Every structure is written in structure tokens, then in C-alpha cells.
Amino acid sequence: MRQADIPFTEQMIPFDSFDESSSFKKTISALNPVGKVPVLVEDDLVIWDTLAIAEYLAEQFPNKTLWPQDRKARAHARSICAEMHSGFTALRSAFPMNIEAHLPTIGALVLRDRADVRRDLTRIESLFTELLNKHQGPCLFGDFSIADAYFAPVCMRIETYALPVNPVVQNYISHLRALPGIAKWIEEAKAEKQFLAFEEPYRVAR
Ligand SMILES: N[C@@H](CCC(=O)N[C@@H](CS)C(=O)NCC(=O)O)C(=O)O
Numbered sequence: 416m417r418q419a420d421i422p423f424t425e426q427m428i429p430f431d432s433f434d435e436s437s438s439f440k441k442t443i444s445a446l447n448p449v450g451k452v453p454v455l456v457e458d459d460l461v462i463w464d465t466l467a468i469a470e471y472l473a474e475q476f477p478n479k480t481l482w483p484q485d486r487k488a489r490a491h492a493r494s495i496c497a498e499m500h501s502g503f504t505a506l507r508s509a510f511p512m513n514i515e516a517h518l519p520t521i522g523a524l525v526l527r528d529r530a531d532v533r534r535d536l537t538r539i540e541s542l543f544t545e546l547l548n549k550h551q552g553p554c555l556f557g558d559f560s561i562a563d564a565y566f567a568p569v570c571m572r573i574e575t576y577a578l579p580v581n582p583v584v585q586n587y588i589s590h591l592r593a594l595p596g597i598a599k600w601i602e603e604a605k606a607e608k609q610f611l612a613f614e615e616p617y618r619v620a621r
Contacts, residue, residue: 418559418596419479421472428452432613466500469561483556492555492562495542499565506535510572511614514604521617522576536578539569543584553590567597 416423431437440450447454447463455462455471462468473481482489509525509532525532543555543566550557555566570588573580580588591597610621 416472416596417599418564418594419472419476419481421476421479423455429609430611430614465565466496469496469565473561480558481561483558483560483562488550488556491546492560495546495555495562496565498542499569503535503539503569505529505531506539506569506572510576510578511616512568512571513575513615514571514601515607515621516575516618517577518575518617519577522578525576526578536573536580539566539573540580540584543587544581547583547587552587554587559594563591567591567600571601 428439428442430439433440443452443454444450446456447461449463451463453463453465453468455468462471469481472479483492509529510522526536546555546562554560555562570591572578573584573588574592592601608621610618612619
């Protein structure tokens with residue numbers, strides 16, 4: 416929403432734990448029956464789940480062209496978002512998103528030992544490379560779209576764990592990081608300076 420200049424106010428609900436008795440669960444459950452973030456609230460309308468939020472925004476702001484304009488590209492973009500939504504579980508669980516951390520040794524060890532994580536990374540690298548070559552960048556479908564927002568967290572994981580990717584993908588990640596909406600997101604994440612032990616499989620302190 417920030418990258419597309421759609422006005423909103425953010426209410427951060429800090430994670431203490433995901434136990435039912437946690438302050439996070441109590442706060443979020445009052446808003447969203449699923450008890451997870453993100454949630455978009457507009458007057459009496461509550462929309463949860465990233466895919467539902469993305470579709471709602473694309474419908475509400477057609478002139479922001481949040482999905483690619485070309486019908487076939489749009490279908491392709493929806494396919495890769497759905498693939499991310501329900502897939503890449505090995506990579507996502509082995510490499511939790513942690514923007515402030517720098518864990519290259521963990522990255523190398525996990526890739527050495529886990530074929531399922533290597534498979535996920537290979538798939539991401541090849542889908543990025545194919546799209547960037549086809550649409551000539553700078554984003555996956557040319558201009559910034561929901562697909563880039565959807566894959567930004569995985570790009571952050573590639574950086575945190577220093578995962579090896581080809582130069583085309585590396586350039587794309589650098590471009591993405593520099594976009595104002597993404598740069599602000601990274602800046603705000605770094606400013607949090609929180610250490611959540613239950614979300615940190617690899618560190619004992621910041
Ligand atoms: N499929 C959901 C996933 C949402 C999700 O798992 N959110 C995490 C934070 S990134 C959460 O709220 N977890 C709380 C929990 O698992 O109880 C989406 O994409 O919106």
C-alpha cells in the first residue's frame with residue numbers, strides 16, 4: 416500500500432508469543448477470527464490474509480494497476496502469488512524472515528544439509544530469472560506489482576542468510592530494496608530493535 420501510495424494507518428501489534436493467552440492473540444483475535452496478521456480494516460469491513468487484502472486493494476484502486484495490466488501476465492502473477500501463499504514451506508521454515516539479522520553461516524549450513532530448502536531456492540531463482548528476462552525488469556512483471564510485494568519477504572530472507580543467487584536475481588533484489596515503500600519497511604524493521612526469542616531459532620541475542 417505504501418509503495419502504491421494508498422493512504423493507511425498502521426497499527427503494530429507486537430508479538431509476545433502465539434499462545435492463546437498472549438497479548439498478541441488477545442488483541443488480534445478481537446479483530447480477526449483467525450488470530451493472525453496482517454488484517455486490513457476499513458470501517459466495518461475486516462479483511463484478513465494477504466491474498467484477500469491484495470485482491471481487495473486491486474479492486475478498490477484500479478488506476479494503481481496493482482496487478483499487471485496484460486491478462487496473461489496477470490494470471491501468471493496470480494499463479495506465483497498463490498504458489499508463494501501455499502508453498503516454499505521448507506525455505507520459509509528453515510529461514511524465518513529477520514531483516515536486521517545477518518546469518519550467512521546458517522544459510523550455507525542449511526543449504527548444505529537440506530535438499531528440500533535447496534529445491535525451494537532453485538525454484539524461486541528460476542521463476543524470478545524467467546520473469547525478469549521476459550518482462551525486462553526492473554520488477555517481476557516490469558512495473559512494481561502485487562507479485563513483488565508478495566515476494567519481498569523471500570528476498571529479505573535471501574539477503575539475511577546470504578543465499579547464493581544469480582546476478583539477474585541479485586540486481587532485482589537490490590532494485591526492490593531501494594523502492595521507497597520497501598526501503599521504509601526495511602528501515603522500520605531495523606528500528607524495532609526487538610529480540611523475540613520464540614521467533615529466533617539461530618540467535619540468543621541481537
Ligand atoms: N496465510 C496468511 C499467513 C498469516 C500469518 O501466518 N501471519 C503470522 C505472522 S507473519 C501470524 O500472525 N502468526 C500468528 C500465529 O501463527 O498464531 C497470510 O498470508 O496472510
